[in-house]
Amino acid sequence: MAAIYDGPIQDLITELGQLPGIGPKSAQRIAFHILSTEKEDVMRLVDALVQVKDRIHFCTTCFNVSEGDTCSICRDPRRDNAVVCVVEDAKDVVAIERTREFRGRYHVLGGCISPVNGMGPDQLHIRELVARLADGSVQEVIIATNPTIEGEATATYLSRLLLPMGLTVSRLASGLPVGGDLEYADEVTLGRAFEGRRALS
């Protein structure tokens, strides 16, 4: 959509349109909402943006988001140093933490291998992962990249890199989502569920 507003409103629409998932129509709608919102409320949003950029950084060890140099998970002495879970994004750390199933450490890659988007192994924090594994304290690496084509490619790349180091490398199970319906499962997921079937005792 061409620039149809003048001055500050158009500037705001343009900036909002840069955000993920915000198209020109949404940007326009949000900009007009901002116009008719109390200045105090807008300033709370402005402050939240500034605070995030000023106070939040990436953990120098695992690249999770962090208020200091090292994130709260890397600092926690009760977590298991022998297991590292490799994820694409900091959002995935939060998702896994919510399950309360995992008590090891994390390593955030910062994306996945995707030649289409110009993402190769060098753009990810893979070198730093290998460096972390060098001292031998880690015994298992759980690869928890997304079950997408790119996530699977990244998992394959990582397993080829890590297996020769003598580590146990595992991948999260694929299968039917809990509460899902067999009838509506796509054939790839259903195939994976067969492949990964477990003996009942």
Next chain:
Amino acid sequence: MAAIYDGPIQDLITELGQLPGIGPKSAQRIAFHILSTEKEDVMRLVDALVQVKDRIHFCTTCFNVSEGDTCSICRDPRRDNAVVCVVEDAKDVVAIERTREFRGRYHVLGGCISPVNGMGPDQLHIRELVARLADGSVQEVIIATNPTIEGEATATYLSRLLLPMGLTVSRLASGLPVGGDLEYADEVTLGRAFEGRRALS
């Protein structure tokens, strides 16, 4: 979704979630995008927000958005004082201006009558419209509220209020959208198209 992040990230997600059309998942996605965006780019958005709140106000005559006390349309001496087009929102002014069909003045109501949303005539700039029409220089009022139930109710309310003042009151035509397909038109629109049919000469 409960607050699952700490500190500044959760604050940002909460603030983003207040914007129209942004659900909790989008808010989270945008917040993480902001995290990995250059500070300079985020500051451009922050500045755009601040500028809009500092510099944009509502025109004291027509309630359109304006950088000064009076908007550029109300200031323009070439526009026709005898016709006023009444719209719900400032966005509608832009939509009508793009058609280049209308050379009169506007009046922005700031919404439409909608009891469900707590919007009655007193919440809209209707009193100010009546005051503008008092000096007799306006001959026609075009009611361009949306063709929705609320917009129609607002149009009916306004026409009952303005007709006794001896003004010509008109309503935008309803009918088939240009480029549309008769087969896919809903029955109300198609009915309106019949009702409003025009003799060809």
